[in-house]
Every structure is written in structure tokens, then in C-alpha cells.
Amino acid sequence: MLEKLILVGIIFTISLVIAMYATYFERKVAAWFQDRIGPDRAGPFGLLQPLADGVKMFLKEDFIPRNSDKWLFIMGPGIAMFTSLMTSTIIPWGPDIVTASGNIVLQVADFDIGILFILGVVSVGVYGIMIGGWASNNKFSLFGAIRASSQMISYELAMGISVITIVMMTGSLSLRDITEAQHGMNWNIFYQPLAFVIFFVCSLAELNRAPFDLAECESELIGGYHTEYGSMKLGFFLFAEYVGMFISSAVISILFFGGYNFPGMDSVEGNTLAVLGVVALFVKIFFFIFVIMWIRWTLPRFRFDQLMHLGWKRLIPLALINLLVTGLVIAFTSGWFN
Amino acid sequence: MSIEILVYILGGLTVGSALMVVLSKHPIRSVMYLILTFFLISANYIMLNAQFVAIVNMMVYAGAIMVLFLFVLMLLNLSKENEPKSSLLVKIASALAGGSLLLVLVAAIKDTVVLQVAEKVTDNASGLVQNLGHLLFTKYVLPFEVSSILFIAAIVGAVLLAKRESQIIE
Numbered sequence: 001m002l003e004k005l006i007l008v009g010i011i012f013t014i015s016l017v018i019a020m021y022a023t024y025f026e027r028k029v030a031a032w033f034q035d036r037i038g039p040d041r042a043g044p045f046g047l048l049q050p051l052a053d054g055v056k057m058f059l060k061e062d063f064i065p066r067n068s069d070k071w072l073f074i075m076g077p078g079i080a081m082f083t084s085l086m087t088s089t090i091i092p093w094g095p096d097i098v099t100a101s102g103n104i105v106l107q108v109a110d111f112d113i114g115i116l117f118i119l120g121v122v123s124v125g126v127y128g129i130m131i132g133g134w135a136s137n138n139k140f141s142l143f144g145a146i147r148a149s150s151q152m153i154s155y156e157l158a159m160g161i162s163v164i165t166i167v168m169m170t171g172s173l174s175l176r177d178i179t180e181a182q183h184g185m186n187w188n189i190f191y192q193p194l195a196f197v198i199f200f201v202c203s204l205a206e207l208n209r210a211p212f213d214l215a216e217c218e219s220e221l222i223g224g225y226h227t228e229y230g231s232m233k234l235g236f237f238l239f240a241e242y243v244g245m246f247i248s249s250a251v252i253s254i255l256f257f258g259g260y261n262f263p264g265m266d267s268v269e270g271n272t273l274a275v276l277g278v279v280a281l282f283v284k285i286f287f288f289i290f291v292i293m294w295i296r297w298t299l300p301r302f303r304f305d306q307l308m309h310l311g312w313k314r315l316i317p318l319a320l321i322n323l324l325v326t327g328l329v330i331a332f333t334s335g336w337f338n
Numbered sequence: 339m340s341i342e343i344l345v346y347i348l349g350g351l352t353v354g355s356a357l358m359v360v361l362s363k364h365p366i367r368s369v370m371y372l373i374l375t376f377f378l379i380s381a382n383y384i385m386l387n388a389q390f391v392a393i394v395n396m397m398v399y400a401g402a403i404m405v406l407f408l409f410v411l412m413l414l415n416l417s418k419e420n421e422p423k424s425s426l427l428v429k430i431a432s433a434l435a436g437g438s439l440l441l442v443l444v445a446a447i448k449d450t451v452v453l454q455v456a457e458k459v460t461d462n463a464s465g466l467v468q469n470l471g472h473l474l475f476t477k478y479v480l481p482f483e484v485s486s487i488l489f490i491a492a493i494v495g496a497v498l499l500a501k502r503e504s505q506i507i508e
Contacts, residue, residue: 069366072366072370111389112389112390112466112467113389113390113392113393113467116390116393116394116397117393119397120393120396120397120401123396123397123400123401123402123405124396124400124401126405127373127405127408130405130408130409130412131370134366134408134412142412145412146409146412146413149405149408149409150409152405153402153405153406156401156402173467
């Protein structure tokens with residue numbers, strides 16, 4: 001019980017710290033892509049910049065628009081933050097740590113429903129944006145909220161279908177079983193490249209990241225759903241996006257890139273294996289966070305009809321075909337047609 | 339014992355938030371309470387160790403259907419000022435209709451005999467994904483497939499209704 005509580009505390013802190021430094025990293029990556037230097041004033045290499053931003057956010061006036069729905073206005077950022085932090089409970093962070101009094105499992109809870117829990121929580125996450133946007137009583141916020149919700153519903157379907165192929169291959173919904181099935185270099189990406197592409201595109205859309213950031217598109221909607229927000233409430237919305245980025249990078253690494261598995265893992269064992277496994281998972285996570293930023297500073301934003309077209313007419317049929325082919329191959333290899 | 343108390347608390351919260359759906363004045367607030375009710379129903383399923391049903395309830399109802407509800411309500415922009423006023427006659431009619439429904443339900447339920455469950459449940463793992471999937475694809479495969487055909491028919495019907503006639507002919 002105590003070890004689980006400590007683990008929850010550690011994961012909570014790590015998610016927040018990584019989200020904090022992801023903001024710094026994003027500005028550095030942007031600067032690199034645009035041939036600038038980026039933040040370098042606060043501390044060595046600008047490393048204290050996230051702290052300075054946080055202090056600034058806290059010290060700003062906490063403003064609630066006069067004709068807004070006060071309760072829902074406050075609830076919005078809270079829900080966004082809560083749901084994005086909640087998904088980290090079922091992620092397996094590494095192999096067991098061996099101690100004298102038994103093994104410590106580096107996973108808060110291994111639910112029977114596994115990956116469905118993540119899909120469920122993510123689908124609830126859109127309420128934060130919707131409620132916040134509606135409660136602001138501003139037409140641009142409302143547009144942002146409506147865009148976010150329709151986008152979320154459209155991409156959830158393709159995302160779910162692409163996950164089903166992985167579940168079919170593993171025969172389990174549990175993220176730990178999915179990770180264990182990819183021992184060493186036997187990663188799912190080599191069997192399901194199409195499912196990976198679909199899942200990755202859908203996660204970008206679910207995260208409201210560029211090129212799918214239509215809910216907060218500056219050129220059309222001022223700031224989208226957070227136009228009326230200021231101070232730490234705005235901070236929570238932005239922060240939730242970065243926490244979501246961290247968690248979805250972790251989920252992508254686990255589903256398609258072997259999680260904490262790495263080539264040559266059979267030659268080490270015990271706590272060395274546990275430490276190296278955690279390091280391997282985090283290397284993959286950081287790589288995907290970088291790729292998401294890379295895409296943001298490379299691709300222009302979609303138009304809304306293009307977004308809907310891609311979701312409903314391209315990704316869902318592709319995901320369905322992929323599912324069908326995977327099912328046939330599995331049936332064939334397990335000897336159903338002999 | 340503590341589990342029993344938890345069940346009572348959860349049940350009370352569920353009924354309370356379901357009541358608030360009806361009692362709250364603002365439609366958006368009603369929808370928010372309805373979402374809360376779905377979450378609490380999911381929690382009740384988890385108390386029965388039916389994790390799969392719980393998460394599907396959360397994904398489908400709270401995650402998708404209620405988003406659509408909220409979506410439509412936000413576009414309607416209902417506020418207190420332009421809320422349609424219902425006349426006294428409508429109020430009396432709805433009270434009568436609701437009251438007679440209550441009467442019928444109470445009359446139907448009060449004489450029911452609680453039948454013993456034919457299949458003795460020996461373990462509480464029947465709600466887990468593996469057991470549920472196994473049951474669905476062996477014992478209950480026919481009802482399962484029939485209901486999926488029903489769903490496909492509903493989807494096709496919805497698309498047919500949403501499209502204009504000229505688009506379908508093309």
C-alpha cells in the first residue's frame with residue numbers, strides 16, 4: 001500500500017516536471033527550427049524559464065468574465081488537468097524492482113480493462129475544453145469548444161479501431177501484457193505500421209496539437225476556447241496539453257515500440273534490468289515528445305473540412321481494412337482454415 | 339461491512355444526481371448532472387466487479403453521447419430569459435402523465451417475486467473481459483449477432499434520414 005502511494009507521488013511529480021520542461025523544450029525546438037536562440041535569460045541556458053513562467057502565471061490577475069457561468073468556468077481547466085493526469089495510473093513504467101521483501105511493481109494499477117481505461121478517460125477529457133469554452137460566454141470560445149468536441153468524436157473512432165489490432169495480436173487489454181508480448185526487439189511497429197500511423201495521427205488530433213489545433217486556432221478564433229481565461233486557469237489548460245503529450249507519448253511507446261523492452265535485455269537481470277527498462281521507456285517517450293513538437297513547427301494547420309474529411313473518409317476506412325486483414329492473418333496462422 | 343456502506347453511499351449519490359438532472363433549471367446544468375450520473379452508474383458497475391461494462395458505459399454514454407447532447411445544447415444557446423414558458427395546462431397534463439406512469443410502475447413492481455438466480459454464481463469474475471467475451475461468443479452468440487445487425491440497420495437508417503434524396507440517388 002505504502003509503495004503504491006509513493007509510486008503515485010513519484011509519477012505525479014514526474015508528469016508535472018516533464019510537462020514543465022516540455023514547455024521550455026518546445027520553445028527551444030521552435031527557436032532551433034526558426035534559426036533563433038530561444039529563451040536564454042533565466043538561469044544557465046534559460047533552464048529556469050519554466051519556473052519564471054509559472055510564477056508569472058500565478059501572479060496575474062485571476063479574472064472571471066461578468067456574464068460567464070462562474071462554476072463551470074472554474075471547472076473547465078480543473079477537468080482538463082484531472083483527466084490528463086489520471087491516465088498515468090495504468091502505464092507500466094518498467095520491470096519489477098527486486099527487494100529483499102518481495103518485488104515492487106512499477107505500475108499503479110493493472111486493471112483488467114487496461115487500454116480501454118485510457119480511451120475512456122481521454123474521451124471524457126474533452127469536457128474540460130467544452131465546458132470552459134461554453135462558460136466563457138464568448139462566441140470565439142464557443143466555436144473553439146464546438147470544434148474541439150466534434151474533432152474529438154471523429155478521431156476517437158479510428159483511434160479505438162487501430163488499438164483493437166494490437167489487442168487482437170496480444171490477446172489482452174492489459175498494458176503490461178501488451179508490453180511483455182514485445183520482449184526484446186519484437187515490437188508491434190514491425191507488424192502493425194499502418195495501425196501506428198493511424199494511432200499517431202489520431203493522438204495528435206485528440207491532443208489538439210498542430211496540425212490539428214483548430215480549437216485554439218489564433219488566426220481565426222483569437223485564442224479559441226481559452227480566449228477569456230487568464231492567470232493559472234489558462235496555465236492549467238496549457239499545462240494539461242503538455243501532460244497529455246507526455247502520457248500519449250508513453251502510450252505510443254508501449255503499444256508500438258515495446259515500452260520498457262530494449263534489444264539485448266536478456267543479458268541483464270534484476271534491478272539493472274529494471275533501471276535500464278525505465279531508461280529505455282523514457283528515451284522513447286522523449287523521442288515522441290520531440291516528434292510531436294517537430295510536426296508542430298513543420299506542418300501548417302488543417303482547414304476544418306479537411307480535418308473532418310481525413311478523419312471520417314480516410315482514417316476510419318483504413319483502420320477498418322487494417323483490422324480485417326489482421327483478423328484474417330491471425331485466423332490463418334492459428335490454423336482456422338486448415 | 340465497509341463495502342456495504344460504500345454501496346449505500348454510491349447508490350445515494352447516484353439517485354441524488356439523477357434527481358438533480360430533473361430539478362436543475364438550466365439545461366446545461368442538467369446535462370452536467372446527467373454526465374455525473376453516468377459516472378456514478380459506472381462506479382456501481384465496478385462495485386459489482388463488472389469492469390468492462392463500467393468502462394464501456396463511461397466511453398459510450400459519458401464520452402460520446404453526452405458530448406453530442408452538450409454540443410446541441412450549446413448551439414441552441416438557451417438562457418433563463420428566452421426559456422419557453424410552459425402554460426398551466428401543460429404543467430397539469432405532465433403531472434398527470436408522470437403520476438400515472440409512477441402508479442403503473444409501482445403496481446407492476448410491488449407484486450413481483452424475486453426469483454432465485456438459476457445459475458449459481460460461484461465466482462465474481464464473470465464481469466471481467468475474458469469471461470464476458472467467452473460468454474458472448476459461445477452461449478449468447480445469437481442474441482449478440484442479432485443485436486449487432488439491429489445496430490447496423492439503425493446506422494444505415496440514420497444516414498438515410500440525414501442525407502437529402504438527391505444525394506442518395508447519386
